[in-house]
Amino acid sequence: MARRQDWLEAGLTVLSEKGAPALTIERLCGRLDLTKGSFYHHFTGMAGFKSGLLAHFAAEYTTRYIDQVERSGGSPLTRLERLLTLVLAEEDERSRVEIAVRAWAAQDGEVRATQERVDALRLDYLRSLWREAGGAEADAVPMARLLYLVLIGAGQVVPPVAAGDLREVYELTMRLAPDSGTRNRGRAAGAAATPEADS
Numbered sequence: 001m002a003r004r005q006d007w008l009e010a011g012l013t014v015l016s017e018k019g020a021p022a023l024t025i026e027r028l029c030g031r032l033d034l035t036k037g038s039f040y041h042h043f044t045g046m047a048g049f050k051s052g053l054l055a056h057f058a059a060e061y062t063t064r065y066i067d068q069v070e071r072s073g074g075s076p077l078t079r080l081e082r083l084l085t086l087v088l089a090e091e092d093e094r095s096r097v098e099i100a101v102r103a104w105a106a107q108d109g110e111v112r113a114t115q116e117r118v119d120a121l122r123l124d125y126l127r128s129l130w131r132e133a134g135g136a137e138a139d140a141v142p143m144a145r146l147l148y149l150v151l152i153g154a155g156q157v158v159p160p161v162a163a164g165d166l167r168e169v170y171e172l173t174m175r176l177a178p179d180s181g182t183r184n185r186g187r188a189a190g191a192a193a194t195p196e197a198d199s
Contacts, residue, residue, distance in 0.1 A: 095155030
């Protein structure tokens with residue numbers, strides 16, 4: 001019998017490939033090659049599945065990233081770079097899910113409420129890193145929004161911004177960070193001290 005998480009992951013896949021109208025018990029059972037009995041073992045119905053799916057989306061694409069970054073430790077800017085690395089490693093899948101959930105949120109109040117909570121949590125985390133890095137309080141909200149809009153917007157344009165190009169935009173944005181000048185000078189000094197740098 002499939003685990004509850006198997007159903008939820010199948011739900012995100014169906015959502016990202018076919019959209020919210022395709023989220024039916026029949027389609028999910030077909031995706032996993034299981035019976036409705038297995039579905040009802042974990043969920044009381046589609047309403048319960050929907051709530052579980054939204055919670056899974058928030059945990060998988062927000063809480064998991066933050067928890068991994070915080071466990072890795074390091075300076076605020078190191079953690080921010082780690083966050084970007086984690087997100088970009090899953091950019092194709094994450095972007096498809098994000099687009100599908102945002103489209104669904106435009107039509108469904110429960111989904112919209114979840115998306116608002118997810119956006120708020122992500123922005124709060126970015127603001128906290130900026131403040132911890134010594135950034136001006138007055139800049140914390142605009143900076144968090146700028147970083148977030150770069151990341152989310154990259155997946156919305158057609159064609160989406162490639163991960164490598166997105167990292168370049170991030171690096172440009174981070175020149176505004178409080179100790180970015182120190183970091184850049186350190187990198188330049190390290191490069192100058194390496195003989196191969198001039199070869």
